[in-house]
Amino acid sequence: xxQWEWSWLWKFRDELLRACLFTLELxxxxxxxxxxxxLGLCALRVATPAVIRKPVVFLVEFLRALPVxxxxxxxxxxxxxxxxxxxxxxxxxxxxxxxVIALAMNMGAYFSEVFRAGLAAIPTGEIQxxxxxxxxxxxxxxxxxIPHTLRSILPPLANQCATAIKLSSLASFIAVPxxxxxxxxxxxxxxxxxxxxxxxxxxxxxIILPVTGIAAWAERRYGVQHG
Amino acid sequence: xxxxxxxxxxxxGLRKHFGTRVVLDGVSFEIGKGRTGALIGSSGSGKTTLxxxxxxLEKCDAGHVALEGMRFVSTRASWFQPNTxxxxxxxxxxxxxxxxxxxxxxxxxxxxxxxxxxxxxxARDRALTLARRFxxxxxxxxxxxxLSGGERQRFALLRAxxxxxxxxxxxxxxxxxxxxxxxxVMEMLWELSASGMTxxxxxxxxxxxxxxxDTVFFLRDxxxxxxxxxxxxxxxxxxxxxxxxxxxxxxxxxxxxxNHQVLNASASPIGR
Numbered sequence: 219x220x221q222w223e224w225s226w227l228w229k230f231r232d233e234l235l236r237a238c239l240f241t242l243e244l245x246x247x248x249x250x251x252x253x254x255x256x257l258g259l260c261a262l263r264v265a266t267p268a269v270i271r272k273p274v275v276f277l278v279e280f281l282r283a284l285p286v287x288x289x290x291x292x293x294x295x296x297x298x299x300x301x302x303x304x305x306x307x308x309x310x311x312x313x314x315x316x317x318v319i320a321l322a323m324n325m326g327a328y329f330s331e332v333f334r335a336g337l338a339a340i341p342t343g344e345i346q347x348x349x350x351x352x353x354x355x356x357x358x359x360x361x362x363x364i365p366h367t368l369r370s371i372l373p374p375l376a377n378q379c380a381t382a383i384k385l386s387s388l389a390s391f392i393a394v395p396x397x398x399x400x401x402x403x404x405x406x407x408x409x410x411x412x413x414x415x416x417x418x419x420x421x422x423x424x425i426i427l428p429v430t431g432i433a434a435w436a437e438r439r440y441g442v443q444h445g
Numbered sequence: 446x447x448x449x450x451x452x453x454x455x456x457x458g459l460r461k462h463f464g465t466r467v468v469l470d471g472v473s474f475e476i477g478k479g480r481t482g483a484l485i486g487s488s489g490s491g492k493t494t495l496x497x498x499x500x501x502l503e504k505c506d507a508g509h510v511a512l513e514g515m516r517f518v519s520t521r522a523s524w525f526q527p528n529t530x531x532x533x534x535x536x537x538x539x540x541x542x543x544x545x546x547x548x549x550x551x552x553x554x555x556x557x558x559x560x561x562x563x564x565x566x567x568a569r570d571r572a573l574t575l576a577r578r579f580x581x582x583x584x585x586x587x588x589x590x591x592l593s594g595g596e597r598q599r600f601a602l603l604r605a606x607x608x609x610x611x612x613x614x615x616x617x618x619x620x621x622x623x624x625x626x627x628x629x630v631m632e633m634l635w636e637l638s639a640s641g642m643t644x645x646x647x648x649x650x651x652x653x654x655x656x657x658x659d660t661v662f663f664l665r666d667x668x669x670x671x672x673x674x675x676x677x678x679x680x681x682x683x684x685x686x687x688x689x690x691x692x693x694x695x696x697x698x699x700x701x702x703x704n705h706q707v708l709n710a711s712a713s714p715i716g717r
Contacts, residue, residue: 347542347601350500350535351556351608361555365546 226410227417237400238421244314244396245383245425248321252382255326260333281327287388290320294392317389325382332378336371369440376433380426387422397421452514453478454612454643459498459508461491461667468494469505470667476612476660479641483648483658483675487690491667492647496614500536510534512611535605539617541597543589549600550585553607561608575603579633595626602633606642613637615646619653631657649694655679663687 227234262274281289294316301309311319340363348358390399401414408414454476461469468491476482484492497503499510501517510517512533543552553572557563563571576582581603584596592600598618605613615634619627631653638644638657648654654661654675661678663671663686671678671687682688 341542341545343538343540343542344544346502347538347544347604349502351604352560353556354559357555357559361559362544362546369546 220412222413223410224413226408226413230404230408233400233404234397234417234421237395237397238425240400241386241396241421242425244317244389244394245386247318248325248382248386249379251318251322252325252329252378255322256329256333259326259330260337263330264334264337278327278330281323284324286320286324286385287391289324290317290388290392293320313389313392313394316392317386317394321382321385321389324385325378328378328381329375332371332374335374336367339370340366372436372440373433376429376436380429380433383426383429384422452511453480454645455511456495456499457508457511459495459510460506461494461498461503462506468667469498471508472664472667472669473508474662474669474672476643476645479643480659481638481644481646481657482660482662483646483654484662484664485648485651485654485690486664487693490664492664493616495664496536496616496645496647499614500534502536533610534612534614535608535610536614537598537601537605537616537618539620541594541601543592543597543601543604545589548586548588549581549592549596552589552600553585553604556604557607571607572603575607579603579636593626595622595629598622598626598630599633602630602637606637612643612645615644615648617647617649619648619650651679651691651694663690665690 259274259278263271263278266274294311294313298309298311301307344362344366345358348362353361386396387398389396390402393399397418401418405411405414452475456475457473459469459472460467472491472495474482484495486492494503498505498508543549544555547555550569550572553576554565554568557568557571558565561568573582573585576585579599581596581599584592584600589597589600598621602615602618619630622630627650634644634646634657646654646658658675661672661675662669663678663682663684665686671682671684678687679691682691
């Protein structure tokens with residue numbers, strides 16, 4: 219029978235804590251990046267002529283269809299070589315940068331769809347009523363359009379954030395020292411896989427549950443209502 | 446148009462096209478101060494477009510709107526310019542368009558504060574007074590999605606009235622309501638009309654129009670085909686189109702056509 223020895227975790231608490239903080243930092247960057255990418259793609263998609271819109275639509279579909287792990291690995295190994303050989307311009311992407319960019323591009327494509335749905339959820343009639351009452355453009359945006367948009371995008375946005383956090387464990391493939399990668403290296407040192415993998419699972423739960431909690435709350439508070 | 450200021454609210458030469466279709470083809474009319482006009486016509490005759498052009502929601506190709514002789518060139522109106530006619534001409538929509546993320550109270554006070562520059566205490570005071578007058582004060586703190594259709598429509602009316610417009614445009618505001626709620630909204634209109642509000646209402650309820658309107662305008666394919674004092678026009682229509690229109694909107698006396706009965710008869714044995 220396997221002898222569980224939780225003291226190993228305590229022994230490597232500094233490494234594990236650092237890995238958790240690193241994961242949080244990585245995710246903060248990914249989510250901020252995804253929101254920027256998503257807003258950009260969404261703006262390009264709804265507010266430009268077809269010449270720009272069509273390639274953007276294609277890009278969004280492409281990014282959603284491509285597994286993020288493949289994108290990450292390709293960007294890490296192939297992109298620098300392509301740049302060196304074809305463009306004769308050497309670039310150096312660290313594993314961390316690659317992971318953030320790949321995840322932000324993938325999640326950004328999903329975010330852009332969420333934002334687009336949010337824009338579609340603005341009731342035209344209420345905007346017209348604002349105009350007829352003489353409200354300024356700014357007041358119409360701030361008091362009518364934005365609350366409607368937030369109400370409809372908050373729940374799916376929080377869900378997408380939870381997905382982004384889960385996907386960030388893939389960054390361990392290109393040696394980004396987040397929780398999973400750190401646990402793997404510690405296992406190589408200590409030969410205690412069960413304790414460390416259990417820790418990894420619990421750590422992810424501890425990070426994600428508050429986010430899904432926010433999603434559920436947002437759904438209750440702002441979810442589909444009549445009117 | 447028979448007394449007071451004949452050209453208090455005046456629409457002249459309004460033209461509007463969507464693509465190749467001419468929706469309004471030079472519509473002109475006027476309503477005297479404190480009078481009520483009713484705009485009737487089949488769907489697609491341009492009634493709603495006319496109202497939208499008047500308040501600037503639609504740009505029109507030609508024509509203008511004047512209030513007490515002061516012109517508003519509605520051809521220039523655009524979504525992104527401040528609405529010059531706002532709060533001088535109010536519009537109430539068929540589907541209410543209360544702001545769904547706010548309470549009824551906020552719906553009433555927001556335009557007062559942001560457009561009229563009234564202090565928020567004063568705005569609350571005015572909203573409360575008016576809501577009391579129409580016995581709606583117990584619903585003020587509800588989010589608008591918890592209100593029934595009739596309650597929403599009455600608040601939409603209050604929102605427009607609170608801005609003290611000189612003319613109130615009403616776009617089939619009772620059409621989406623059940624009979625009971627319809628009566629409540631009509632009662633409100635009666636009260637507004639009695640208090641001297643100038644109104645232009647689009648309605649299919651001829652019996653209501655007959656009671657409340659001083660003048661009736663019959664719009665057909667974007668042209669003002671016929672207009673005149675209500676009773677005269679409705680009981681003695683001059684054009685064949687108006688006569689046909691009035692016949693069409695009567696509730697049919699025979700509830701089931703012969704075809705229906707045949708269908709029902711053949712369906713019932715299978716049902717059993």
